[in-house]
Amino acid sequence: MDGQRRAWLWQRVADGADHRSSAGWAGVVCEVAVDEIDVDAVAISVRSGARVQELVTVSEVWAQELEELQYTLGEGPGVEAFTTGGPVLVAEVHTARGRWPGFADAAGAHGLAAAFSFPLQSGAIRLGVLTLYRGRAGPLATGGLMDAAVLAELATAALLADATGSKRERAQWIREDSSGHYDAFNVATGMLAAQLRISIEEASLRLRAHAFSHNRSLLEVAQEVLRRHLSSDLFRE
Amino acid sequence: MTFEPEVFSDTVAAITARLAARHDGLSVVNAVIAACQTLLTPAVSGVLIADPRGGLTLLDASDERMPVVELLRSQAVQGPCLDCTMGKTVISSTDLEADGTRWPQFARAASTEGFRSVYAFPLRLDGRAVGGVTLLFTRCGELAEWQVRLGQSLADLAMLGLTQERDPRRVERLAELTLTAVNDRAHIAQAVGVLAGTLGLEPESARARMSECSSRTGRPLRELAQAITDGSLAPTALDVEKA
The missing domain is CATH 1.10.10 (Arc Repressor Mutant, subunit A)
Structure with a gap:
């Protein structure tokens, strides 16, 4: 059952990515996340250090604003997921004032109520973050949490394969063992x-x-x- | 099977000291595995936990050789650990060979590796089970009742290490911790490789040195792995590393 869902998500992203340009996989991961999970916007950003961030893709302008906000303030769920190497699931952003004083208020003003960040990583290798944003408070449902974690793993595999260069190799990231x-x-x-x-x-x-x-x-x-x-x-x- | 009271108290203290110092979950699990080995003397102990991405994932094992790791992992599909997770209860087979129809593939693979009996203790959280501690023995036979209770207590301590906070979000928090621990496991494996490659060791002895250094210095495995892979701790300095 679990394995089927996972294989289905891999296939869905792989099919979508086939029909796009070279960097298409990230856009497809975001699209699939918004379709399948109860959130409003999704962003993937890649970092080469705590202070350098490149936004790879977003599903909505709203997500881009929230990503930029975190980057400017140097705090927020995505920043924390990247620096600690663990997912950061915040069902009620307004309760996180102690944790991120600047971000909690500013994000609230942007209409953000819940955010869920998953690091894109493989052991010591930290590549970036997948963040899901929602205007309504509340945790991710169990199925949504699972989908998000699988999509983060998939995005990691895609990033690692992408970095190896050639087009032929790039096609290989859809292999399940490539994570x-x-x-x-x-x-x-x-x-x-x-x-x-x-x-x-x-x-x-x-x-x-x-x-x-x-x-x-x-x-x-x-x-x-x-x-x-x-x-x-x-x-x- | 007997042990000195002193051994018992030192073994349990190794777990509780990590709990008290709020080490990461994997460090506590690592100490629980060491305690299972010392106090219940199986040939192998391993901890599997529900992966938020699906199935059961191996968090830690006393023996990291590939066939053993694969045997423990195969329980995501079939085996005592899956059963103890589904049933929220201790599962055992005191003679795997005679019991061959229960988990045919698991029993076959286990006996190929020389294991004759198995116990699995559930990791209990809020009335559910989210994984289990598997003990594999090379002899047939039953644990005494007090040993079964001890096994369950050790499993409960592992769970406590994974969800230390009193938080209504415990289940969500466990998902965060499990995903972090799965990545920590990958990170530790990379560090083991760095040690093995630098010092010309077999991976098993590199792993043993890292574990030894963690117990001696009180530095969590996760932190040691980070220091080894980012180059701030030289592999040659591991043996003399101070707390």
């Missing part, structure tokens, strides 16, 4: 990063690129790295 939350994949990533003295993110990208270009699963490539069957020299640039 790479296998333990073996993560251990292999750390190992490669240490051996090549590169960042975790860079090591993860090289492992992915290797798997995609040799048409192997991430798990297979990871296991070979761990058994030291694949020399780390293979991943040098």
Whole structure:
């Protein structure tokens, strides 16, 4: 049951993204989120540090204003999700005055009542945030929470695959294993990063690129790295 | 099976000290797993929890070798941990081989790995169960009644570590914590890889060193993983790291 819903969401985004330009997946994730979850607007932003933010896509201008507000004030659910690495679910924004004094009031004036932010991340790799905004207070229903978490995972997979470059590789992010939350994949990533003295993110990208270009699963490539069957020299640039 | 009162009190104190210091949930779960190993002496202990994205996800295990991890994980589909979560009650099989029709795939995979019996204790929250603690034994046999009660108490402590606050949003909060813990697990695995790659260790010994450092210094695993992956803690300094 759970697995079916997940596969259905992946398929829906993949189909939508097929019919769009190269950066289309993010727009499709936002569209699917607004369609399927009881919220009014959705935004995905990518960050390369706490102070640098690039807004990838929004479903409504309203979401863009709220994203900019957080960025300007340096506080809010999205900022917190990114810095702490955990989801931030706020069913009643007005109760968060102690947490974000500036944002709670300003967002209230913008008509925001509830916000739900999910970090786009894979272990040490933090890429950005998916935030759902709603004008009515109240928690996400269980199904909505699940959909949002799956869509955040999917957006992460898409971002990681996008970053590896070529168009052919980009198509691979729809593979379910591309989120790479296998333990073996993560251990292999750390190992490669240490051996090549590169960042975790860079090591993860090289492992992915290797798997995609040799048409192997991430798990297979990871296991070979761990058994030291694949020399780390293979991943040098 | 007996143990010294001193061992018992030290083992429980390792959990409660983390609770009192408000460590992250995964650190508490890690201490609960160590306590299961010491006090109930299974071959393997593992904790699975409901993933907000669906199914059960593995939070932590005493043995991180792939076949063992896969066996624990397979319980998302079939096995004692799924049953204890659905039924909100302790589930056991004192002889997996004789009991082969209950969870055919799980029993087969378990016996391939040399396990003969299993106990699963539910993680109880507000009248529901949101996962379970699985204990795998290489011998057949039943736990004494006090051991079953102890197992459930340890599972309750794990749950307490995951939802420490007295908050009406406990269930929502658990979703936040679970997603965070799943990512922490990925982060810790990356740090294990960095250690293994730098020091030329097997992943299992790298993981053991990290755990040892966390217990010795009181620094949560999550924090150590962060320090190792961002380069602020050199892998070679792990053995001499002070609290």
